[in-house]
Amino acid sequence: MKTLPKLKPHLFIAGRLLIVVSTALMVNACGSRSPKDAVSADTTGVRKTLDSLYMAFGFPPGGQPAWDVMRRLSLPGAVFVSAPATGIIRGGTGIESFIADYKSYISNSPIQKTGYTEQILNTAIIRVNTVAYATVTFKARVPNEGHKRKPGIDNIQLLLNNGRWQIVAFTTQAESEIEK
Incomplete structure (x- = not known):
């Protein structure tokens, strides 16, 4: 009988948390509340968190992103999946791996x-009690870059903790x- 490979504890916990979050969203969607009720829940706190996160990604010439803000905004065991x-x-x-990859990218680029x-x-945010799901369309800007970048998209699950x-x-x- 084959055994499954052992997962790193933080990935195992994060995987289980993703299952719980996804299940909660699906159960609520199938419940008595209408989708309009779920979408109309207060999302102010979620938006503030997202604004802080995207501000943390940026930095001035010669500077660094706000690494500690990124850490503070992440639940222990959070999972980050990079762009293809x-x-x-x-x-x-x-x-920490996400930050290390980002640092490497910055140091090897202009x-x-x-x-x-x-x-x-x-x-676009869907909030159900202590769980929220956000789809964020964003535009990256690099000063003096001679071309325009196409927008990117992030999918983010959040938990009120x-x-x-x-x-x-x-x-x-x-x-x-790159847009021409």
């Missing part, structure tokens, strides 16, 4: 000197093509 890239098999990582920002263009909205899962599809 040639030769890379996508998989979930924790916040944006370290130019700075970088991400602007939220549109946000001790009065604070924190990221449970984050999947990104960055702008992979």
